[in-house]
Amino acid sequence: MTEKEKGMEGYEDGLGARYRIAIVDDEYLVRKSLRKMLEEMDLPLSCVGDYSDGGEFTQALEAGVKVELVLTDAVMPHMDGVALTRWLQEKRPGVKVIFFSGHSEYDLLREALKHNAFDYILKPVDRKNLYAVLKKAIAVLEEEKRQEKKDIRQFLTANELLIAGYMKGGIPWHESLDMGNLPYCLVHVRWDTDTLSVQAKNQLQEEGKNLLAQVGFVSVLEDKSGGKDGFVFLVFGAESEAWREGLESAVRQVEASVAGLFPEADKSAMIGVSGIFTETEKLPLAYEQTLRAMKKEETVYPESSQSQMLSQVLSYIRQNYRETLTLQDISEKYNYNYAYLSRVFKQETGTPFIQYLTALRIEKAKELLRTDKTVKISEICDQVGFLDQNYFSRIFKKTVGMTPQSYRVNHESGE
Incomplete structure (x- = not known):
């Protein structure tokens, strides 16, 4: 077992997953350094993005980005770390905020802790200190998850008949359920x-x-x-x-x-x-x-029905790739069974839905980069359905082998 695999032990169970973390700092080199540290740590973390200030990050959250942990600087333009912590306390109270600041920023640090920042690290950020704080935060998240799981078990045991009755329409909704x-x-x-x-x-x-x-x-x-x-x-x-x-x-x-x-x-x-x-x-x-799924799957879908279903779904994806899409939403739109649709989609296209959608968006971005020299890369990002430009650039480079800007320049030079 590798060191990284050892670090994952105890963190993942049936309810578990890698914890999503974001970096918020106005200095690019700091963000880059923190990303590298996170990648090298034997912790179950996945960095969803890095942002230049709190305002940019909150926009990403409101657009659908989800996180459990945030590393944020104290002093930033537009929305500083304290304002971000206050916003998260109100809008995303479960998110753990880890502050990093200099000795001269003690007042900001104290204000952030007052608004439930999880912990802080003094600048310059030391790898060992960061690791220790993150490990502590993950332990707290795990304990919260175990408690939530325990609470649900106890709740369902005590209210099984009520839940079943509500599920089948026998009793009305009440907040106690x-x-x-x-x-x-x-x-x-x-x-x-x-x-x-x-x-x-x-x-x-x-x-x-x-x-x-x-x-x-x-x-x-x-x-x-x-x-x-x-x-x-x-x-x-x-x-x-x-x-x-x-x-x-x-x-x-x-x-x-x-x-x-x-x-x-x-x-x-x-x-x-x-x-x-x-x-x-x-x-x-x-x-x-x-119940609807049972009616459809009393007999296995014939191949002609599978083909018709997939054709309809692929057509919808091609027409709406700019929008926020999930296979579950599409299955509900056309009244298909989600599990069956997912299985057929992967079987027939050779790739899971999210990978197919990402590849389609990248191809559309390449087309725009080649054909329209005036449109900004940030606008292309929006036009092809990516919510965050940093994420778009990383996925583009991973897929194509170069950044969007380099791809445009290479195409202009005829390479």
Whole structure:
């Protein structure tokens, strides 16, 4: 096991993911140095971007960028570190802010700590000090996550019947039913009543729960209605593409388990998977999605239907790549089952949705760089659907092998 792998131990569980961190400083060389330090640390961190001041960073957050940690300088133009900390306390209270400042900026530091900055580091930033503070912040985030997971377990145990009743439309919404903001998904298995023995039913519940527990915390709600028996597996996870892919893999294993329990002649067993939600109020919608998914997947989609579905989705992506797009939103727009659409998309295009969308946006950016010499790179970034110019430039360089500006210059010179 490498040192980096050792550093990851204990940080990731079914709900876990790499923690997203942003750097905010008006000096480019400082941002570059901090990025390099982060990349070399054996900590589960992913830098989502670096920003020249608090104003630029808050705009990115409002545009959809998400973080758990922020490294910010004290003194910056437009919005300094204290103003940023105050803004985060009000708008993103869960974010941990780590301040770095000079000895002469003690008043700013004290003000930031008053507004719940997590910790501070004196300039110049020392690698060991930064590592220690980040490790402490990650430990706090992990403990908060464990507590949230524990709270959800206790809440669901105490309110299982109420949650199931609300999910199926039997009782109205009330704030006391709120499960928090962890992403969740429903995996719904149904079959004709009396098809399974008690032993087989218990086996299905246990196997389904264990398989889905590979990717998150699972609660099982029993579902009996309309001459059907069933289980609704309520799966909580992390907001990431990796979790979505892990969930899809676990669902396929559940499908195999269900197929093994039912005789081939018995076609009553059906599985429906919802989209991914964070609001408890959307639970009835998630439940309805599983029922609609079952109706579509009673028989496997014929190849012609798969082709038509993919053609429709690809056409929509090409027309709307400039907008904020997710495969879940597209699946809901056309009333497709998300898990099935994701599987077919990757199978037919050879790449996951997010990689396909990114590649398309880069190709459109290259076209604009070649054909329109007057448009600014920041405008091209907006026109092709990237929310942050720094991120756009990094992805462009990683994909094309040079920066957008270099690509434009090379094309102008005929290279």
